[in-house]
Amino acid sequence: MVRDPIASESTPSAEEICSALDDPDCREIIRNLEEPMTASELTKRCEIPQSTLYRKLEVLTDSTLLEESTEIRQDGHHASKYAIAFDEITITLDEDRSLAVQIERPARTADERLAELWSEVRKET
DSSP, X not given: OOBOTTTOSOXXXXXXXXXXXXXXXXXXXXXXXXXXXXXXXXXXXXXXXXHHHHHHHHHHHHTTSEEEEEEXXXXXXXXXXXXXXXXXXXXXXXXXXXXXXEEEOOOOOHHHHHHHHHHHHHHHO
């Protein structure tokens, strides 16, 4: 499974973003994701129990703060890898006094843009 927050059609609410960022375990995961990592690698680095880590990864990917991709392995045991999917988050107060969130995403590489284009072409055919 690949969950790409940039290609996602749903935008998380400010409440979802704030809830994820308010969680100490989620912040610990973000702090330790210097490069894409598997859940096993994160468990060792963050010292978070694996069952808890999987729940937190779900929260972070659902709120589009992490991108999940699949690492293809020759032995057939593929693994999900997680990477930070934002550069900056801005929370503002709208005119109607509700919170709004804006997420600045990292620039896409040429390979990522091409993969996205092919994905869109497949949807059309």
